[in-house]
Amino acid sequence: MHRVAQRRIIIPFLLPALLLLGVFFLYPLVRTVDISFTEWSRTGSYTYVGIDNYTRVIDDPGYRNALKNAFLFTLVGGCMLFPVAIAIAWALHQRIHGERFFRFVVFAPVVLSVAVVALLWKFVYHPTLGLINPALEGVGLDVLARTWLGDPATALPAVAFTTVWHGIGIWVVLLSAGFERLPPDVLEAGRIDGAGEWRLFRSVMLPMMRDLFRILVVLWIVQSMQAFAFVFIMTGGGPFGSTDIVGTLMYREAFERSEFGYAAAMGVILVVIMLAVAQIVNKVMKRDELHY
């Protein structure tokens, strides 16, 4: 009797969330899959073409290049993000002098719009009018000067760096919460046993935060594989496709060439790949749960 009453009351509570989920997530997902089986004209009429779009995507070297770049972006960006974010979060956990100021400095870029940050860094990277090359030349390191966004070897890392610079504040906040959750008595026990701060960090803190890292890595993969705005504004996918990622390629196919079905097929394949990668990462990084 009690259970039936409980069920009755659960449904109205769940309904708004389910409605939102249905309208803003499931419906677009179903619609995208539906569109991926169609071919569109520029004016909006369409015909069903079965799995043609999927076979085209698989044969498309542009898509393979975009996927490769998306993985590279995720990897390079992840390598730039996590060590620095963990270090900052750890430093802020040490109750250093001026902690609030540093927290503000780290978090400040997050509140800037993507367009503003992208244009700002586009200027910073400018080979002759920007800030980096003249600074390098000023200190006699001309040999390190590059045409950052114009060199296929540096363009993708440069955009990844900008993405990380913009969003690192959020990751620091999440990691800081992880450090805050660590039980002080365990850390204290380590100190009593003679562990230094580095040893404590490496052998106690990091293992205890493994679950959090797993979630954050999956989140980063999902976020960076879908990256679009920074690449679109800073390089448009160039030079010669070296920064082209799935998001920018899909955008061009859909909105420049009105190939909505083809772009939708690219999106569906990306979702499947992301789910698979997230699942693999989840499994690889999964360890027995630590209760503390």
Place this chain on the structure above:
Amino acid sequence: MKTMRFLVPLVAGCLALAACGGDDSAESAAPDAANWQTTIKGGPLEVGVLSAKGTPGLAILEQLAKKLEADYAGTKVTLTFANTDARPGIEQRWRSGDPLDVDYGMFDGTNEALRVWADDGKLLDLRPYLEQNDPDTGKPWLDRFSPTVRKFMENPSDKGIYGVPSELSLHVLFYNAKLFTQHGIQPPRTWDDLLAANAKLKSAGVDPIAVTGLFEPYIGMWSDHLWLRTVGYDAARAVLTEGKGHITENPGFLKGLEMLQRLRDEGAFLKGFEGTDFTAAQAQFFQGDAGMILMGSWLVSEMADVIPADFELGVVPFPSVSGGAGDQGAVMAAAQLVSVAKESGNIPLALEWARRLTSVETQAQRAKDIGEVSAVTGVSSPPGIPGIDKVISGAEALQPRDFGIMQSAAKDVIYPEIARLVFGKQDAQQTLKRLDEGLRRVYRN
């Protein structure tokens, strides 16, 4: 089982939503051409504009809107930015049956990809209205427009006219006239002149040519123009955007690439161009960092705020190529056409906007104040672009810019390969080979 109870209705609902939709818009009747002006009534009118907020170009259109509002009670004109990155959103509105009453970029008779809106009946055929006498001049409205731009306005399939030009964009070679005079350099009329100008500018410590490396289609303007001269418009277009024949079959393509390679090898391009975006490259030209820039005639209006007061601008057509098998006197151009939506709720008012926008008075003001080149006869060339009148009068033909590559699937093949060549990653022969592979893949030929 419990999960299914939630999931099944949810998915069913989503599928029902997905099945919904369709065209619920009502098409308004077009007015009788003979007396359309007597049927104009005030009402809301949404007009697409190419000028950004705060620019002198928009100010002129705002004046025009105010005048229309004053002349027809109840009129409220909304000017909607419809250029570049706004286009996808605007086109989505057209697809969903909520078009702007008057819009840009919906038609170009010379470009198959841009004729589909007319072919699918989304645009109003303006010919019947254009053929009526204009009350201001007593001659047909159509007679206002230069015969050279008619091919942009007319749809070859049904001979209808689906757009009128508010301005003409000519692709020309701008040069810093003061710098050229100082160093005794002749404006480059031929390819040899251009090479000589490069050498003199370099020896004067100035980078010869400003170009952007971050927007490949602008690098591609060089190959487009070279191929116009070494291959010819029709032959190049057939291979590049129509998939007819192969790029290796016409030696003019390789010749054009070799000429571009020579420019690169002689260090003709702006230092650091690879990482410079087009706004910066244009600004650097006006700051005297480079002697020349190949760009559309919109350059002057676009960069008006950064052009120094004492800057002396010169302009010539793209240099001719001695012995080139292509069109030596042709100039690449685009007509910026405004079209009227067939589904517009107020077609007479939309037509009146187009008529006023293309009046000699408005066009003369745009030429004088913002440096726009007009396609309307009797309008003087913009004083801000000295020499553009000679370019227009000397042009043997106006050929559509970029061969239509930008709207074709070959865009992602051609321009990145041209960029590789200009960036020094491959030579002309390798570029031709990669272009051939890419074009064969795109056109499956």
